[in-house]
Amino acid sequence: MEKVGTLDKKTVISELTQGKELANELKKQLYPIMTSPEACGLVDKILSSYDNALSLINCMALLGNENLFSPNSLQGSPRSEGKTSPRWSEQVRVCSGPGLDGQVNDAYNWRKYGQKDILGANHPRAYYRCTHRHTQGCLATKQVQKMDDDPSIFEVIYKGNHSCIQQRLKKKEEKTERYEAGLGEVKIQEVHSKEESHPFISFPSTPVESETVEAHIFPELLNFSKPNYSPQLLSPATSESYLTQSPCLVNDFWPETISHSTPLGEDLDFLIDQEDFESNFIDISDYLP
DNA sequence: TATATTTGACCGTT
DNA sequence: AACGGTCAAATATA
Known part of the structure; x- marks a missing residue:
C-alpha cells in the first residue's frame, strides 16, 4: 500500500477496525467474569470510540473532506451505476467453538444454490440466493x-x-446458516466491509428493505430526505448524532430493531437501549465543514 | 410433507 | 476450451 506524505486512510481504517x-x-472474554457495571461500560465506551472514529472517517469521505489523507489512498473511482445491480463485499471472521454455537446470519433468509471450486483459490465458493x-x-x-x-475469515x-419482505427472525429460533468446508454452524463477525465505488464506506450487513445501495452508503442523506424517518431511532439530541452510529438504521420493516452481531452470539436482533444509544454518540458537528 | 442442501450438468463469456 | 455462475434432480433434514 502506498503512503504519499500524509496519513494513509486504508491503514487508519484497518487499524481502527482491528482495534x-x-x-x-x-x-467476549471478560463478559462472564465482569461483575461491575463500570467495567461493562468501559468496554462499551471503547467500542463506541472505535465506531465514532470510523464514522468520522466515513463522514469526511462523504463530505469530500479527504485532505487528511493521501490522495492515493482512495482507490477506485465511482462506477457508473448504469443497469448493473449493486454489489459489495464484506469480510467476516468466524468465531466457532464451544459455547459459541451462535447464529450466523445477516438477518436475511438465504438458500444455497451452488458451489464451485475457484481457480487459484484454496476454498470453494458457495452461492446463495434469497429464499423469497x-x-x-x-x-x-x-x-x-x-x-x-486466513480460513477463519469469510469474504461475503x-x-x-432485497425487494422482499422478510419475516423478522426470532431469537434462538431462527435458522442458522451453514457455511461450507465442514464448518457447519458458525458465528460470524464483521471484519471489514467494502463496496466497489466506495471502498471506505463501511457497510452494514443489516437488511435494508426496499432501499437502494446508496441508502447503505449514505444513510444520513436518506435521513435528511425523509422527514418522517424512523424518529424513534434517532437520538433526541441532534440529527448529526445519527451519523456516528455504524449500523445502518434505515429499516422500514423492523423499526424497533437493528441487526447486530453480538459478542455473545445471543441474538442477532436486539431492542435498542435508549441509554446506550445516546451514550454512544458524539457530536461531530465541530468536525463538519 | 415441505423445505433446504448437494452436486453434476448446463450455459454464457472470455 | 476453460472458467464462473446457475439450474435442477437427487438427497437430506425438520
Whole structure:
C-alpha cells in the first residue's frame, strides 16, 4: 500500500477496525467474569470510540473532506451505476467453538444454490440466493468464500438489493446458516466491509428493505430526505448524532430493531437501549465543514 | 410433507 | 476450451 506524505486512510481504517475487533474479543472474554457495571461500560465506551472514529472517517469521505489523507489512498473511482445491480463485499471472521454455537446470519433468509471450486483459490465458493426469490421475486444473492490466507475469515459478496419482505427472525429460533468446508454452524463477525465505488464506506450487513445501495452508503442523506424517518431511532439530541452510529438504521420493516452481531452470539436482533444509544454518540458537528 | 442442501450438468463469456 | 455462475434432480433434514 502506498503512503504519499500524509496519513494513509486504508491503514487508519484497518487499524481502527482491528482495534474494534480486539475490543469486541476482550468483551467476549471478560463478559462472564465482569461483575461491575463500570467495567461493562468501559468496554462499551471503547467500542463506541472505535465506531465514532470510523464514522468520522466515513463522514469526511462523504463530505469530500479527504485532505487528511493521501490522495492515493482512495482507490477506485465511482462506477457508473448504469443497469448493473449493486454489489459489495464484506469480510467476516468466524468465531466457532464451544459455547459459541451462535447464529450466523445477516438477518436475511438465504438458500444455497451452488458451489464451485475457484481457480487459484484454496476454498470453494458457495452461492446463495434469497429464499423469497420465487415467492416474491427477490433477486438478491450472495457468495461466500473462505479467504486464502486466513480460513477463519469469510469474504461475503452481496449482489443486488432485497425487494422482499422478510419475516423478522426470532431469537434462538431462527435458522442458522451453514457455511461450507465442514464448518457447519458458525458465528460470524464483521471484519471489514467494502463496496466497489466506495471502498471506505463501511457497510452494514443489516437488511435494508426496499432501499437502494446508496441508502447503505449514505444513510444520513436518506435521513435528511425523509422527514418522517424512523424518529424513534434517532437520538433526541441532534440529527448529526445519527451519523456516528455504524449500523445502518434505515429499516422500514423492523423499526424497533437493528441487526447486530453480538459478542455473545445471543441474538442477532436486539431492542435498542435508549441509554446506550445516546451514550454512544458524539457530536461531530465541530468536525463538519 | 415441505423445505433446504448437494452436486453434476448446463450455459454464457472470455 | 476453460472458467464462473446457475439450474435442477437427487438427497437430506425438520
